[in-house]
Amino acid sequence: MTAEYIITFDNTSSAIKAEQYLLAARLRVGVMPLPSQVRAGCGICLRLPEEQIGAALEVLCGNSIADNGVYVRTAAGNTYVYGAVDDRSDLWNGN
Amino acid sequence: MEIIDMLGKPCPIPVIEAKKALARPGADSILVKVDNFVAVQNLEKMAKGYGYGFTYAEKSPDAFDVSVSLDGKAPPVQATAADVPQDIQCAPGEGLVVAIGRNTMGEGAEELGKILIKGFVYSLTELPAPPAYVFFFNSGAYLTTEGANTIDDLKKLEEKGTKIFTCGTCLNYYNLQEKLAVGAVTNMFGITEKLAAAANVINI
Numbered sequence A: 001m002t003a004e005y006i007i008t009f010d011n012t013s014s015a016i017k018a019e020q021y022l023l024a025a026r027l028r029v030g031v032m033p034l035p036s037q038v039r040a041g042c043g044i045c046l047r048l049p050e051e052q053i054g055a056a057l058e059v060l061c062g063n064s065i066a067d068n069g070v071y072v073r074t075a076a077g078n079t080y081v082y083g084a085v086d087d088r089s090d091l092w093n094g095n
Numbered sequence B: 001m002e003i004i005d006m007l008g009k010p011c012p013i014p015v016i017e018a019k020k021a022l023a024r025p026g027a028d029s030i031l032v033k034v035d036n037f038v039a040v041q042n043l044e045k046m047a048k049g050y051g052y053g054f055t056y057a058e059k060s061p062d063a064f065d066v067s068v069s070l071d072g073k074a075p076p077v078q079a080t081a082a083d084v085p086q087d088i089q090c091a092p093g094e095g096l097v098v099a100i101g102r103n104t105m106g107e108g109a110e111e112l113g114k115i116l117i118k119g120f121v122y123s124l125t126e127l128p129a130p131p132a133y134v135f136f137f138n139s140g141a142y143l144t145t146e147g148a149n150t151i152d153d154l155k156k157l158e159e160k161g162t163k164i165f166t167c168g169t170c171l172n173y174y175n176l177q178e179k180l181a182v183g184a185v186t187n188m189f190g191i192t193e194k195l196a197a198a199a200n201v202i203n204i
Helices: A012-024 A050-062 A089-093 B013-023 B037-050 B110-125 B138-143 B151-159 B168-173 B188-197
Strands: A004-008 A030-033 A044-049 A069-076 A079-084 B002-005 B029-034 B053-060 B063-069 B096-100 B133-136 B163-167 B184-186 B200-203
Touching: A004 A050, A012 A044, A012 A050, A012 B110, A030 B110, A030 B151, A044 A050, A044 B110, A050 A089, B002 B013, B013 B029, B013 B037, B013 B063, B029 B037, B037 B053, B037 B063, B096 B110, B096 B188, B110 B138, B110 B151, B133 B138, B133 B188, B138 B163, B138 B168, B151 B163, B163 B168, B163 B188, B168 B184
Parallel strands: B002 B029, B096 B133, B096 B200, B133 B163, B163 B184
Antiparallel strands: A004 A044, A004 A069, A030 A044, A069 A079, B029 B063, B053 B063
16 A cells, blocks of 8 residues: 555645645545644645645645645554655655 | 344344343343344343343354343343443444435534535544444435545445445435445435444434
8 A cells, every 4th residue: 555645734724725726636635634643733634645745735835725744644553653744855756 | 021132233232222121120031032142142241240140042043042030139220322331342333323414514614514524434434443334315425426535435434344325316316326436325214224223323
């Protein structure tokens, strides 16, 4: 299974707008509550497959939607581990 | 002796109903009919926990007669669905049915409700014991059909053993009958039967 990425937001309105832009861009965006391991951000976050995270960030940037953070999520048994992505250059370059 | 027919009833209903029957005034012994051995074991745990008499007979691989008698002991405190003995083991999610009758969650701003319901559907995938059934009806049908970004999460739920059904009348009304993307179609009898047999229902 490939990695997935989580985008968090400062407020719910941004998360709602972001989902609408990503759906309009036909990206495979999923909605989920903010995982308890991720402390920062509003209660709703968006989930994207690895191959689409770069395109998603591009869409959000192009529509002036600021995010609160990007996290990579990997499965660990029955749960998930979330790691903050500090350097986004790899995500952008990959797309 | 009161006979309690628990055939087809999901865990933990047989134990709850047995306790209710034993708690009734004048009850001395009961015969509980169940269709699986886990239910027999759970009734045994309940009975022995109180020091009651317990015997069972296997009538066939899916029919067991369980006898529980107070044997002079005090009757149990009446149990409810929210008061299941801790040592009772139910299979994951057995007895939980989720009914989603719209494509939003809560009252108020529609765009907020629409994103909340998606978060809720995702959250079901992270329950330690996923629901046995999730039913979608009325505008809830928009969550199981092409174009919905809840499909991936619902497929994950299916992988975990949850059965997903959408109301056929509703698919027809919204002209979505060719667009079902996860689970199967059901009718009002299917929905009603499972809701009636559920130990717990989450109604959205």
